Amino acid sequence: MGIYFNSLLAQTGIPPSDVILLRHQDKSATRGRTPYELWRDNPFAFDAYQRIQTIENRAKFSRAPFWASFVVPPNGTTLFAGMYAAKYSGIITEDIPHPHNDGTDLAGSRDCYELILDPRFAEFQGTLYIEWGYGKLAWVQRADKQEKLIVELRREFKEPEFPGFLNFIRPLSEVELVPASWITVLKEAKGVYLLTCPKTKELYVGSASGEEGFWSRWCQYIANNHGGNVLLKNREYSDFQVSILEVAGTAATVGEVLEMEKRWKWKLQSREMGLNRN
Numbered sequence: 001m002g003i004y005f006n007s008l009l010a011q012t013g014i015p016p017s018d019v020i021l022l023r024h025q026d027k028s029a030t031r032g033r034t035p036y037e038l039w040r041d042n043p044f045a046f047d048a049y050q051r052i053q054t055i056e057n058r059a060k061f062s063r064a065p066f067w068a069s070f071v072v073p074p075n076g077t078t079l080f081a082g083m084y085a086a087k088y089s090g091i092i093t094e095d096i097p098h099p100h101n102d103g104t105d106l107a108g109s110r111d112c113y114e115l116i117l118d119p120r121f122a123e124f125q126g127t128l129y130i131e132w133g134y135g136k137l138a139w140v141q142r143a144d145k146q147e148k149l150i151v152e153l154r155r156e157f158k159e160p161e162f163p164g165f166l167n168f169i170r171p172l173s174e175v176e177l178v179p180a181s182w183i184t185v186l187k188e189a190k191g192v193y194l195l196t197c198p199k200t201k202e203l204y205v206g207s208a209s210g211e212e213g214f215w216s217r218w219c220q221y222i223a224n225n226h227g228g229n230v231l232l233k234n235r236e237y238s239d240f241q242v243s244i245l246e247v248a249g250t251a252a253t254v255g256e257v258l259e260m261e262k263r264w265k266w267k268l269q270s271r272e273m274g275l276n277r278n
Helices: 005-012 035-041 043-051 055-062 119-124 180-188 213-224 254-268
Strands: 019-024 052-054 066-071 078-091 110-117 128-131 140-142 149-153 169-171 191-196 203-208 241-247
Touching (some): 005 119, 035 043, 035 066, 043 052, 043 066, 043 110, 055 078, 055 110, 078 119, 180 213, 191 213, 191 254, 203 213, 203 254, 213 241
Parallel strands (some): 019 066
Antiparallel strands (some): 019 140, 066 078, 078 110, 078 128, 128 149, 191 241
């Protein structure tokens, strides 16, 4: 028998009908400014992010005096960020820059809420994970209509561990959002990687042999979607999936890494049936 988030509400005497559940995951966020990263690195900016909401959603947000906020780490889980007492303050009267991207909310275009962090839930901030369920697009839900299973409770907040080179699989659009400790690992490693086009299912085998290894090479694709490869330059944008096929030894030369790349091109036939041409 599982333990549910509503049981925590019962312990503090808060009726589930007084709580809405918010799962913050914004695809428009830029590097270092996802809701998770705002919460982790700059709580003030995170509060600024969530206190501004659309006028169209006023009925959802103003109905409940408490907001249970959750954020999404790079591994896609749902992490409790805090319980907030919430009160509608009115429509914004001045332009407000977004804390998570380069946009701006114009005066008169959004609602504003006063948020006060509830200290009774402090021990669960950054340590409690729930199962949100399949309806992840429904990022605002009523606690009295949803029983969220608590799947993990840790002693303290800790970034997700690096999954290992052979288990690393991410869309390129998410590579810059991984924890700083993962970036350090990727900078220190060189070898052969695989790009997979989600639209055409074609493969591209490449190698990272320069300074800052896989990380530097992948950032080139993120910047222009082709990384300098002639065949990819004229293709329509596609959010390639990136994975690692083989990691070179620390003493491997550039020539040895290139030989590894050739071997994988031959194995996967990425010249004949993929996006490689050399």
